[in-house]
Amino acid sequence: MDHRLLEIVACPVCKGKLTFDKVQQELICKLDRLAYPIKEGIPVLLEDEARAMTMDEGR
Secondary structure, eight states: OOHHHHHHOBOTTTOOBOEEETTTTEEEETTTTEEEEEETTEEOOOGGGOEEOOTTTTO
């Protein structure tokens, strides 16, 4: 994931900052506890495509 892209993308729900999870290949919104997938190198920033994170994730 290009760090320059990470600086400009935002969560589509809350407009907050996203962090990159290299292992899972997801962009994480800690505020909304959503994980957005990265498919073929392209972030899929659609709320319907996001995975709800469990309480144990992201600690």
